[in-house]
Amino acid sequence: MLKELNPILHSQLRLAIISILMSVEEADFVFLKGQTNATAGNLSVQIDKLLSAGYITVEKSFVGKKTRTTCRITTLGEKAFEEYVNTLKSYLKLT
Amino acid sequence: MLKELNPILHSQLRLAIISILMSVEEADFVFLKGQTNATAGNLSVQIDKLLSAGYITVEKSFVGKKTRTTCRITTLGEKAFEEYVNTLKSYLKLT
DNA sequence: GTAAATCGGTTTATTTTATAAACCAAATAA
């Protein structure tokens, strides 16, 4: 029986966000928007979902007078990502 | 910039179906249902989508008095799967 | 033999997701 693919991660944009955060330790909204080419609205929604799932932390601060939203992956998020990748491999190795 | 993940394949059930068909040369409805643990309705819908995309062929026949729906992957389907896997790797290798 | 249950599905309705559009406050540029 095939294991289920964590639906929180099985989304193009959320997977991209998490992948980036796995490699980068922290990334702000503007950086993520540029890397993923997502619209701001979509990115905002998907960041919220990852936050609600406990997969990332979100910190709002100021740089000069501009707001800055910084995201980091949590341990839970790392584990979820690793498990997602392993599950995915069980699908793909059938090739 | 991240490439887009083929949305026809970026679906848990359709990916499972295609993965199975990559390994098995042909599979009927009942077999796919058992392997994927999907409901008949969901499986029927997703098979239709893969058929419409030209990724599989679907052949209906009889075995004795029972109907049999046999699926096979097409060359286009194989190519799409391979490209999907490669794109996915570009997401995951960011780890 | 016939009523009820099962098999192999399809169709339709509902829920969930993803995406886009509209909006907002603050800052900067013209």
Place this chain on the structure above:
DNA sequence: TTATTTGGTTTATAAAATAAACCGATTTAC
């Protein structure tokens, strides 16, 4: 001072996944 841009959020819409209802044919149980 009035656009315009920046850095987002909220809300509405479109698309997708899933579940529920249904269907005809076949068995099974009585």
